[in-house]
Amino acid sequence: SQTIHQWPATLVQPVGSPLSLECTVEGTSNPNLYWYRQAAGRGLQLLFYSVGIGQISSEVPQNLSASRPQDRQFILSSKKLLLSDSGFYLCAWSVLRGVGEQYFGPGTRLTVT
């Protein structure tokens, strides 16, 4: 069966510090991968999606970036965090072809202080 991992579960970082969140998927090959952010009490905002290694599409301009160095690894990064980067970050995957339902990881709660 497929499993998606995210770490860390929680993170507190000062403004201006760098960020690296990692997501890995097991049990499937060539998945579509996604990063979402959810501000407190709000809906999910799609940040990035990827259809393959090295292929990243950005949905919103921001100081975050994403990379996909391996087929089942998706990394969210920032060189300098802002207060507005606080939120609940979710990684998700879906099969390349099919009905397209997405499967979400447990999330990382980031607080920028």
Add this chain to the structure above:
Amino acid sequence: DAKTTQPTSMDCAEGRAANLPCNHSTISGNEYVYWYRQIHSQGPQYIIHGLKNNETNEMASLIITEDRKSSTLILPHATLRDTAVYYCIVRLLNTGGFKTIFGAGTRLFVKA
């Protein structure tokens, strides 16, 4: 992708059916209706999807009106663990999940 409209919140008694409505009046002919839910502090969970026929699985039933402008997610026997935010989404099938837009959803409170 078509926009959806859902009530902000709903209550349901434990053991009763929970009927969650969704309006998608601008849905196009090849867009599917998807439902997800998000329990507090967890990632969203896929529930069900459909095009025009009613669908049922082990979690819920999806009723889509004949004109496809609205749908209802039915949890036949709601439990306390069904308390969550429920998202109704419409999008094309072949986008493979791309551009899935999650709105504010409906916050369902199941009460004992």
